[in-house]
Amino acid sequence: MSGQPRLQVTREHGALVAAPPLEKVGALLALNRERLARFDRPLFGQSLAEWRRMARKAIWTAARDYLSRSGEPLPALHPASLDRVLMAGHQPELFHPGVWVKHFALAGLARAHQADAINLIVDYDAVKSASLRVPNVRLPLPSMSEFRPRTEPVPFDSVPLGIPHEEWLVRDEGLFDSLPERARRPWDFTPFLDAFWGEVRHQAQRTRSIPERLTSARRAFERRWGCHNLEVPVSDVCRSGVFSGFAADLLADLPRFHRIHNDCVHEYRRTHGLKSRNHPVPDLARVGDWLEAPFWAWRAGQTQRRRLMVRRTGDALLLRAGDEEWPSLPFRAAEAMVLSSRLTDLEERGLKVRPRALTNTLFARLFVADLFIHGIGGGKYDELTDELIRRYYGAEPPAYMVLSGTLFLPFPTYPTSATDCRDLAWTLRDLRCNPQRYLDPEAGDPLTADLLKQKQEWIARNPQDADGKRLRWRALRLLTEKLQPALDDRRRRATEQLARCEQELKANAILRRRDYAFCLYPEAELRSFLTRSLQKASGR
Secondary structure, rough: OOOOOOOOOOOOOOEEEEEEEEHHHHHHHHHHHHHOOOOOEEEEOOOOHHHHHHHHHHHHHHHHHHHHOOOOOOOOOOOOOOEEEEEEEEOOOOOOHHHHHHHHHHHHHHHHOOOEEEEEEEEEEEEOOOOEEEEOOOOOOOHHOOOOOEEEEEEOOOOOOOOEEEHOOOOHHHHHOHHHHHHOOOOOOOOHHHHHHHHHHHHHOOEEHHHHHHHHHHHHHHHHHHOOOEEEHHHHHHHOHHHHHHHHHHHHHHHHHHHHHHHHHHHHHHHOOOOOOOHHHOOOOOOEEEEEEEOOOOEEEOOOOEEEEEEEEEEEEEEEEEEEEEEEEOOOHHHHHHHHHHHHHHOOOEEEEEEEEHHHHHHHHHHHEEEEOOOOOHHHEEEEEHHHHHHHOOOOOOOOEEEOOOOOOOOOOOOOHHHHHHHHHHHHHHHHHHHHHHHHOOOOOOHHHHHHHHHHHHHHHHOOOHHHHHHHHHHHHHHHHHHHHHHHHHHHHHHHHHHHHHHHHHHHHOOOOOOOOHOEEEEHHHHHHHHHHHHHHHOO
């Protein structure tokens, strides 16, 4: 479907991986400049180059205003400000170090290529968890008879799941404030959580927004550790006229976009053998004359996002957020920009239109960035965005980078491996099928010795007729069963060893997960991992 590079999760502790490699970014930027220059489809009578200039200015202004409202300094921009932009983005969560490393690599690559770095806070997405998952590990590691591996959710708010991040205000200050004390475990290192939550508590003095508290605290540590990027919530981007123009263009030609989107999704599922209708994304729905647009919609203060449904009638586009009717929008080709301005007006009435995941990266890659940096999951799904750009805009999409890293918590592990478990399982099967390999006729009782002798004789036989073969198979099966009691002790020991091996393997999977929240790691090790990545990306 796409020629974009695929990146596998690395199991090497402390590794940063990128596809294509970091040293190829210069060539990738040149390729993207060339592809974007060939884009010749006007949008509302303006070229892509004009839209990109407007979009960059709008996002720079939104980022400057956002950081100023947060009381934070602006990063030093490149002299030719916004002439070259590198972007990344993620939800405002307690993500794992492999996500956070993108921010530092983004800063390093921007320095190396005289570009500006912008991170998008994906605050339109739904809250999937209001808990910190903590492994129930005691150090030193106990024996397997005393330890059953699992992770435990430690809640820090009572938010209804599914609420958009931008609507997430703290509901229980006591629960939120006490997270470090409740998450503490008997480990022989101090997690970053204590220091990080101190900064989070400081941010609580100015805002009730949990995503704002988390992101502002994260940026405070980024600045201390040498990473200072522009940053802006997607919700702020959506309030700009340039995003409304992009959305208006899709709504004005929604039947064609709807068809192309679903064709691309179906092709992706066929290519990758996916059966689920929800992967990689659901189809855009059709309900009678209503078409689902690639946007979320909800009223300010609501706790659930709704599908934006659109129906054209005469000179108007009728809108519906789920089952709720919204104001209609004018639809006349001669007044195309009126549609854009009316979309902007919806925001002032508390009616929010936000992009879906694919629509968000489509806008960022085509209208803003010279290079967009994805994590592994986003990189896989953005193969769909490539096809949408090709088929809807008739242009070759700008390439993107996939980047991630792996850091493990400093836990010891049990001395076992998947190979050990496979070997023990094979031994147990062989004990059942070939007991003669494990019994000494000289060391056992006479009955066992006689049975072994009979089995060897039957093994040596090689009948050619069907009756003879059936007789040999039955005799061997009977002798195998009769020999089983002689191996009871050995089989019991092997069964116990396999059970212990499997338990240790499960425990190691908990001990060596790469997706624990960054705040559970020791600060020194976390900082070293992130700053090494910044230096590597900047070419130092």
